[in-house]
């Protein structure tokens with residue numbers, strides 16, 4: 001399949017240095033809000049890259065559930081492949097792409113487990129079916145489909161008349177942001193790129209060549 005002729009023309013507005021927020025988190029919140037207001041499907045989806053035990057980068061989509069202070073939070077199974085990667089090396093990268101806005105955001109940072117109370121609170125805010133599926137699924141491990149469905153049924157029966165027990169192998173990771181690059185597609189490949197890098201408590205901002 002030859003995709004070389006699949007062209008793109010970027011007609012969106014300029015991203016100007018003088019209108020950038022001092023904080024990349026505030027800038028990200030502004031872009032995220034716009035993506036949500038524009039009803040972009042999966043506006044909070046991001047590609048999370050980790051490095052596996054053999055040094056290979058691995059990525060997968062996750063949903064960012066919170067942006068706060070200088071961190072981004074997502075939830076997952078702590079026994080999953082990504083969580084094991086983070087256990088060994090907590091340096092991660094996130095990539096958000098809103099094609100409808102010709103925008104990309106690239107984040108690097110270090111991931112840490114969030115306090116159990118936060119995970120518990122989010123766990124119980126989810127539908128009961130999702131709570132049960134989260135317990136039934138030993139994420140990233142080889143599974144037999146009928147065994148998985150049997151397990152779901154078994155748990156539905158077990159928790160028929162009582163709250164689902166919070167699984168201690170499930171929870172959030174908070175990514176403490178160290179750099180964020182904002183990319184705005186522009187005509188003739190002269191895209192705008194601004195990189196925020198942390199220096200002490202402050203952020204430096206540099207324009208990068210497209």
Ligand SMILES: Cc1cc2nc3c(=O)[nH]c(=O)nc-3n(C[C@H](O)[C@H](O)[C@H](O)COP(=O)(O)O)c2cc1C
Nearest residue numbers: 042045060061062063075076077080081082083140
């Ligand atoms: C739109 C979308 C959202 C997803 N959100 C999450 C999420 O928030 N947390 C999660 O663990 N997996 C999520 N997944 C599934 C992951 O992409 C992945 O399949 C799973 O986490 C196992 O990854 P791992 O084996 O590398 O750990 C999502 C997938 C898609 C396509």
